């Protein structure tokens with residue numbers, strides 16, 4: 001078992017190594033230099049329509065590196081040890097950012113998931129409120145208003161249904177705090193849904209799991225079906241009354257990692273109206289970039 005942060009570090013290092021090996025870096029660096037005209041066109045488009053990033057791990061990094069002490073970081077400058085900062089969000093023309101509220105799924109065994117989740121909500125809300133460049137968004141209209149004002153709209157995504165500890169009251173409280181999606185599982189199964197990277201126990205969603213999805217529909221939270229098993233994806237698409245999202249998943253046919261999306265599920269998406277947001281962690285893009293420790297289905 002390795003932490004998610006360690007996993008991201010490993011895969012990022014491998015991606016850099018693979019680029020160098022493939023001759024992408026160094027002498028061929030020009031190949032990565034964008035065409036200035038295309039870049040200008042992209043910036044004009046992103047000025048009109050907000051670019052929405054649905055997954056950013058920064059809140060966990062605040063807690064893991066400095067126990068959530070935001071005075072330890074000057075976020076107006078590039079922070080090489082973190083995955084994001086204001087200059088890079090601006091350079092990337094990010095219009096709206098979903099900040100990930102994440103705790104390891106193993107915490108459910110100790111019944112500390114909800115407690116740990118509150119620390120994540122606390123640090124990300126403190127961060128949003130500490131920066132004039134950021135503003136919390138609760139609706140789609142908020143995103144447009146904040147983007148037009150030149151600020152970055154901030155929304156929260158809960159990465160793992162274990163954090164509600166089987167409590168609809170916790171789900172509703174998360175929504176009140178600003179969560180606008182919840183990933184139904186993370187690496188391990190929850191009592192009411194199977195994860196992609198655990199042994200199947202429920203063959204998808206239980207009846208309680210279906211009620212969780214319906215309550216999310218009622219509240220106005222996306223059901224995020226990244227990380228869940230293919231059966232849980234299909235069950236969710238069968239029961240939801242609103243579009244779902246994959247906040248960070250890629251195509252199984254391209255890279256057969258268990259947490260990527262199989263073709264039959266991709267074919268269900270147009271009717272649902274949902275969106276698959278891709279990620280660029282090496283292991284989920286190419287099997288050649290998968291570290292040995294992530295090949296096991298039992299890894300959490």
Ligand SMILES: [Zn+2]
Nearest residue numbers: 159226227248
């Ligand atoms: Zn994830």
